[in-house]
Amino acid sequence: MKIVHISPGSGGTFYCENCLKDTALVLALRRLGHDCLVTPMYLPFFLDGSEIAEDSPVFFGGVNTYLQQHLPVFRKTPRWLDQMFDARWVLKLAASREGSTQAEGLGAMTFSVLQAEAGNQAKELERMIRWLREQEQPDVIHISMVLLAGLAKPLKEALGVPVVCSLHDEDVWIDKLDGDYAQQCWDQIRRCLSHCDALVTVSHYYRDLMSQRLSLSNPPQVVPVGIEHTGYELAEFANPPVMGYLSKLCPSLGLGIFVDAFILLKHRPGLEPLRLAAMGGLTGSDRDYVAGLRRKLAAFGFEQDAVFHEKLDREARIQMLKSLRVLSVPMPGGEAFGTFMVEAWAAGVPVVQPDAGGFRELVQQSGGGRIYDNTTPEGLAAALEPLLRDADLARSLGEAGRSVAQQEFSVDTMAERMVNIYESVV
Structure with missing residues (x-):
C-alpha cells in the first residue's frame, strides 16, 4: 500500500x-x-x-x-x-x-x-x-x-x-x-x-x-x-534515588511544580540525597524560566543535585531513564496520551501523574504507576515519596508497566x- x-x-x-x-x-x-x-x-x-x-x-x-x-x-x-x-x-x-x-x-x-x-x-x-x-x-x-x-x-x-x-x-x-x-x-x-x-x-x-x-x-x-522498545535499558534503581521529568521544559507542563516538589522532598528525613533530572528542550522565554528555577534551587543549596539535560535525542533519553527511580510530568490539565510514560515503562520506570487527561486510562491499563488528585507541589511530593523510599515498590510498578507497554504500546x-x-x- x-x-x-x-x-x-x-x-x-x-x-x-x-x-x-x-x-x-x-x-x-x-x-x-x-x-x-x-x-x-x-x-x-x-x-x-x-x-x-x-x-x-x-x-x-x-x-x-x-x-x-x-x-x-x-x-x-x-x-x-x-x-x-x-x-x-x-x-x-x-x-x-x-x-x-x-x-x-x-x-x-x-x-x-x-x-x-x-x-x-x-x-x-x-x-x-x-x-x-x-x-x-x-x-x-x-x-x-x-x-x-x-x-x-x-x-x-x-x-x-x-x-x-x-x-x-x-x-x-x-x-x-x-x-x-x-x-x-x-x-x-x-x-x-x-x-x-x-x-x-x-x-x-x-x-x-x-x-x-x-x-x-x-x-x-x-x-x-x-x-x-528495542534499545531501552532497564533502570538500575540505585541510590541515591533520582526523580525524572521528560517533556518540554516550560511552566504549562508542570516543571515548576516538579521542582517545588523536589525541594519539599529534599527537606524530609532520609531523602536528603535525592536527585533531580529533567529533559525535554525549550524555546523562547522558557530559557529565562528554567534559569529562574536554577536560581531557586541554588537558593536552597540544591543546584548540584539537579540536572537539566540539554540533549533530547533517543540515546540521551534512554540514558536518563536508566538512572531514574520514578518519572513525573505533572501538567495540571493533562493531555490526550503521554508518550513520555511509555518511554519510562520501556525502561521499567514507574510514573506518577495527576488525574487529568488520558493519564488515568494509561496507568489503569498498565499498572505502571500512581495517579494523584492534588496538583500542588505538596500533592506531587506525597505521591512520589513512597516510590522514592521503596525501590522494590518502584521496580514492581515499573515492571508491570513495561510488560503491558511492550504489547499494547x-x-x-x-x-x-x-x-x-x-x-x-x-
Missing part, C-alpha cells in the same frame, strides 16, 4: 510527542512493506527518525506561511524567493522562537490554513498538490493532526483517494487562540472533517472529548501511541492497527 503521511515538524528544539509518534509510525509502516511517503509541514524533522523526510520538501514552510499571512505581497512571490525562506537553517532558527510553537497571536493564521484554497497560503497548497501529483498515485492520505484538516477536501479532489485524519491534543492549541478565532477554527474543523473517510485518536479519553466538542456522530477509532502494534484502518477506507 502506498501511503502519503502529512505531518507538521517541530524543528527538533523540544520533546514533541506528535513528531515522535509520526516518525515511529512511518518507519514501522515501511518495515511492514508499505510505501510510506512523508510530506512535512511548517518545519523539518530533526529528532528520532528525521531521515524519513529527507527526500521530501517542507510544505507550508513556517516562515513563508507567516509572511503570506501578514504581507499580501508574499502570496504572489516566485518560488525561487520562497525557497530561500524554506532553507533548513532558516526553519531551524524559526523553530527556536517561542512564537513558532505557541498558539497566542496565531489565531488568524491557524484559521487561514484551515481554509486551505480559500486561505492566504493557497499557493502553498497548490505546490503540495503539484508535488504529490508527480509522485506515484497513493492509496490513502493520512493527515496527522486535525489542525491540518483543511487539506482533506482539496487533496481528496485532486488525487481521488481516501483521507484519514488523526486527533491528538489540538484542543489545547485551539482554545488558546486569540479573539473569536478559537470558535471559528472549531466550526471550520467540523466542516473539514466531513471530507475525511476515517478519524483516529490516541486514547478513549480523547475520543470522548473530541466527539463531544466536534459533535461527531461517528467517534474516532482509538490507536494508542507506540514506540520502538509498541510501534509495530500501532502500525498494524493503522493499516487496518487504511484498508477499511481504500
Whole structure:
C-alpha cells in the first residue's frame, strides 16, 4: 500500500510527542512493506527518525506561511524567493522562537490554513498538490493532526483517494487562540472533517472529548501511541534515588511544580540525597524560566543535585531513564496520551501523574504507576515519596508497566492497527 503521511515538524528544539509518534509510525509502516511517503509541514524533522523526510520538501514552510499571512505581497512571490525562506537553517532558527510553537497571536493564521484554497497560503497548497501529483498515485492520505484538516477536501479532489485524519491534543492549541478565532477554527474543523473517510485518536479519553466538542456522530477509532522498545535499558534503581521529568521544559507542563516538589522532598528525613533530572528542550522565554528555577534551587543549596539535560535525542533519553527511580510530568490539565510514560515503562520506570487527561486510562491499563488528585507541589511530593523510599515498590510498578507497554504500546502494534484502518477506507 502506498501511503502519503502529512505531518507538521517541530524543528527538533523540544520533546514533541506528535513528531515522535509520526516518525515511529512511518518507519514501522515501511518495515511492514508499505510505501510510506512523508510530506512535512511548517518545519523539518530533526529528532528520532528525521531521515524519513529527507527526500521530501517542507510544505507550508513556517516562515513563508507567516509572511503570506501578514504581507499580501508574499502570496504572489516566485518560488525561487520562497525557497530561500524554506532553507533548513532558516526553519531551524524559526523553530527556536517561542512564537513558532505557541498558539497566542496565531489565531488568524491557524484559521487561514484551515481554509486551505480559500486561505492566504493557497499557493502553498497548490505546490503540495503539484508535488504529490508527480509522485506515484497513493492509496490513502493520512493527515496527522486535525489542525491540518483543511487539506482533506482539496487533496481528496485532486488525487481521488481516501483521507484519514488523526486527533491528538489540538484542543489545547485551539482554545488558546486569540479573539473569536478559537470558535471559528472549531466550526471550520467540523466542516473539514466531513471530507475525511476515517478519524483516529490516541486514547478513549480523547475520543470522548473530541466527539463531544466536534459533535461527531461517528467517534474516532482509538490507536494508542507506540514506540520502538528495542534499545531501552532497564533502570538500575540505585541510590541515591533520582526523580525524572521528560517533556518540554516550560511552566504549562508542570516543571515548576516538579521542582517545588523536589525541594519539599529534599527537606524530609532520609531523602536528603535525592536527585533531580529533567529533559525535554525549550524555546523562547522558557530559557529565562528554567534559569529562574536554577536560581531557586541554588537558593536552597540544591543546584548540584539537579540536572537539566540539554540533549533530547533517543540515546540521551534512554540514558536518563536508566538512572531514574520514578518519572513525573505533572501538567495540571493533562493531555490526550503521554508518550513520555511509555518511554519510562520501556525502561521499567514507574510514573506518577495527576488525574487529568488520558493519564488515568494509561496507568489503569498498565499498572505502571500512581495517579494523584492534588496538583500542588505538596500533592506531587506525597505521591512520589513512597516510590522514592521503596525501590522494590518502584521496580514492581515499573515492571508491570513495561510488560503491558511492550504489547499494547509498541510501534509495530500501532502500525498494524493503522493499516487496518487504511484498508477499511481504500
